[in-house]
Amino acid sequence: MRVIWLDGSATAIASLDEAVAAALDGGEAVLPLNAADPSASTLREAMAPEQPLEPGTAVVIATSGSTGAPKGVLLSSRTLAASATATHARLGGAGHWLLATPAHYIGGLQVLIRARLAGTKPAFLTGEGFRTDAFAAAAAPVLAEEGPRYTALVPTQLVRLLDDGGAGLDAAKAFDAIVLGAAATSPKLRARAAEAGVRIVPAYGMSETASGCVYDGLPLDGVRVEPDADERLCISGDVLAHGYRLAPELTADSFRDGWFRTSDRGRLLPDGRVEVLGRADDVINTGGVKVSAGAVERVLGSCPGVRDACVVGLPDPEWGEAVVALVVAEQQVEAAGLRAAVRTELGTAATPKRVEFTAELPLRGPGKIDRAAVRTSFGAG
Template sequence: MEIEPLAVPAGADAVAVLPRLARALAGGAPVAPYLAGSPAPVLPRHSAAGLPDDLAVVVGTSGSTGTPKLAMLGGDALRASAHATHARLGGPGQWLLTLPAGHVAGVQVLLRSLDADTEPVATDTSGGFTPAAFTAGVRRLSPGHRHYTSVVPTQLVRLLDDPAATAALASLDGVLVGGAATPPLLRRRAESAGVRVVTTYGMSETAGGCVYDGRALSGVRVRVDADGRVELGGDTLAGGYLGRPDLTFAAFAVDTDGSRWYRTDDAGRVDDDGVLHVDGRLDDVVVTGGMKVAPRVVEEAALEHVPGVSEAVVVGTADPEWGQAVSLLVVPTAGARPLSVVEVREHLRGHVPDHALPRRVTAAGAVPLRGPGKPDRAAVAALFGVG
């Protein structure tokens, strides 16, 4: 089976690939989407015997643990994902594309459009993502449909800082926010502006978001193992990694009843109401003085309790005394006064355990990102100059 690299143009021209995606879903040759202008994905050697029978799309993972892998998504999994998304949101609709369609979140906007039989609208990203381009895109949506979009938290912050873009957001019937954790303060800010926020959790291996607002979509299963690792199963699961049966074996488990599960790299818990709470990546945990600190706890507290902070990322940096030091990167709001480490610690004291109080603080104009809106924690650590 030949897999065809598919260059997806940025901006409004992205919709031109819809016919090719439709053919792949219908059983034509599968495609490997990538952003036009960037190198085509290198497809590893593979055997046709190792491919899913209904393979439609091969999409790269975010590469957070090393070299990006290529997840094999079948037509059935992609259709199940689109159907379940529309069912959760209240019905099929027209989508606004704001994300690069070389990543699973962007590809899914196009695939959901095929599922809904609607023409998506793509924002003009020739000058990068801007609130003005987003607002113009919303104005191009057709009347008579439900209207949806999918953004990452960084985009949501920018849109809420712009009154016209905020009004455009609030006019939509659903705004999926994923790719990275959505801080509770950001969600409350959006909801107070009338935005219908739906937080999503998932990855390339699950055909994108498969848990909305902590609850699994129809056909999706969630469990947490004895070590606190989140595992996902069900209808939207990938068939494995192209040309890497070893990695497939390590990441995908099969129960005695034949059901398959993807072992994520995330720690989490399911509460008594069946809601999944993701605490962050297992390998992002900072161990300082023998105590474990989940970065998300400190990040959310910084956004809530440290004045003048619009975004926050916590990493562990090498420290001769503590092993790792809790290190906080902040993006200040416009006009905010710089705060010392002592001041930041005092604002956070009582809101996080004492051992989780940052020992290093720095500021930047933006959070370094990788993939569709995920913080690049290695790049953040490098900003502290201590690894």
């Protein structure tokens, strides 16, 4: 297995692009890692690239996820190609791509694979952080091409483009579609994008499904999504990984009879769309009542002046767990009003015992909220 260290440079991304192309053609498997990640050396050691590789593997996506335990998702060339092909079919045909998210995550890596299968040359957004002027400059060669032009972003990047306006927003508006993944797209963000003329396609998926497998609520062609008895979403189709690196027990527990059991709760709506309700472990048991953190977040997010919110449970001697909320506000917002809105919509048990405000929520990985850091911030307070 070949390890590719990504340092944010175009040279490193181009090297990964070539290595993945060779892996898709049956060559050596690839393990992309972020050179700037303090845990990258631990991930590399856990992936044991010197040991024999599980058959059929083209790419290993290594992650420590929310648990901190290293895990490597095994993806075949067939799986990666199936995801890329289904994505193009849903978006409107093969096209030109801008890579604007880290390529060691599956969402970024799939941008390279989609462009490769489309026979087009991707452009790269390089450098540390996300700057809207740099996005506009990186997008220019893609937007100059004929045919469909695409990119993939996370919600925080889109928010910055909408906030800053100017050349970055103009570039975003010129794409035929922007796949928005890694975190949920709030109704407010969807409305802002539509008002600004930015064509977004919210996507749901994960490394185990070779990137997004549900676009705007509808599974991609060849993908089935069904909730089990516990409302856990289960997924089947050619986009599934075939297991975890050096973890046969975890593989057997997560992949069964052609289905992958996710860590997310959800349901199917009458029109066939998939509604993701939140992670299975985001249920807070407070005073004997089970409260969905995701449901509280949706109510808070719908309140005027609230841009984003994260709800977690904290240990409490009286209630077992106390519901608390960390909120990003766009204007002056009263905590009492937010608590009243939750009480009206979801009841007393779901009402946050504490509401605190912050300029931005802590993130990990490609735009995901770092709930552990949120809990720590309350503990430190």
